[in-house]
Amino acid sequence: MKAFLRYEKQILFAPIGVNGQKKLSKSRVGIVGAGALGTHLANTCARSGVGSLIIIDYDKVELSNLQRQILFDESDVGSQKASRAAEKLSAINSEVQIEAFNETLSAANFRDIFKNCDLILDATDNFDTRFVINQLSLSCGIPWIYSGVTASSGQSLLIIPHKTACLRCLIPEGDYPKNFPTVHNSGIISTVVSAIAAITATSAIKYLTGAVAEQNLIYFDVWEQTLKKIYIERNSACPTCSANFKE
Numbered sequence: 518m519k520a521f522l523r524y525e526k527q528i529l530f531a532p533i534g535v536n537g538q539k540k541l542s543k544s545r546v547g548i549v550g551a552g553a554l555g556t557h558l559a560n561t562c563a564r565s566g567v568g569s570l571i572i573i574d575y576d577k578v579e580l581s582n583l584q585r586q587i588l589f590d591e592s593d594v595g596s597q598k599a600s601r602a603a604e605k606l607s608a609i610n611s612e613v614q615i616e617a618f619n620e621t622l623s624a625a626n627f628r629d630i631f632k633n634c635d636l637i638l639d640a641t642d643n644f645d646t647r648f649v650i651n652q653l654s655l656s657c658g659i660p661w662i663y664s665g666v667t668a669s670s671g672q673s674l675l676i677i678p679h680k681t682a683c684l685r686c687l688i689p690e691g692d693y694p695k696n697f698p699t700v701h702n703s704g705i706i707s708t709v710v711s712a713i714a715a716i717t718a719t720s721a722i723k724y725l726t727g728a729v730a731e732q733n734l735i736y737f738d739v740w741e742q743t744l745k746k747i748y749i750e751r752n753s754a755c756p757t758c759s760a761n762f763k764e
């Protein structure tokens with residue numbers, strides 16, 4: 518099919534095929550954050566032919582971001598990340614509809630920005646925003662993928678509202694990870710970003726094309742080269758998702 522010439526190798530991959538490619542081209546994906554994970558995820562989604570991307574990030578590009586934020590170069594330092602990423606993505610694939618919001622995601626703007634999204638990808642660096650995504654994705658019925666990277670390890674978990682465990686099932690209130698290692702106190706190597714982004718983007722492509730997506734939490738440490746799959750059980754008393762709890 519001529520329209521999909523760009524994706525011929527991906528279509529040759531049997532689990533995707535022409536039907537999967539058509540589903541990707543009709544998909545609308547929100548990405549929260551245009552930093553390390555966000556630029557990798559957006560790059561993969563655009564090259565893979567996801568039809569619409571919505572990207573939100575309030576921040577500007579700094580020199581120290583260039584080590585791991587794949588869409589930016591030296592000339593971008595000082596630019597708004599979301600709108601600059603959108604320009605780069607349009608040059609990579611002009612068929613993709615891209616909307617950029619140079620602002621902070623909050624409960625106030627979530628619905629306006631992500632309405633009609635099929636999937637939201639978390640590429641933030643903080644749990645405050647992740648719990649906003651968790652709460653509102655559940656109330657809007659939009660699946661999302663939690664991703665996080667620090668130092669040499671990271672994790673990825675697909676969360677389907679009222680079907681799988683949510684982020685609050687994984688991290689109960691009171692276990693708020695204030696003392697968790699962060700990029701700011703533990704640093705990060707760029708290869709863990711590529712690795713976790715690859716795991717998350719693969720889950721996204723599987724989900725969007727109708728394949729059975731991985732529902733375990735995937736933990737991967739690129740330095741130690743250890744990978745774990747951890748089943749996260751739903752908490753029937755979860756304050757966020759238990760209202761509609763169904764076995």
Ligand SMILES: [Zn+2]
Pocket residue numbers: 682683684685686687752755756757758759
């Ligand atoms: Zn829950």
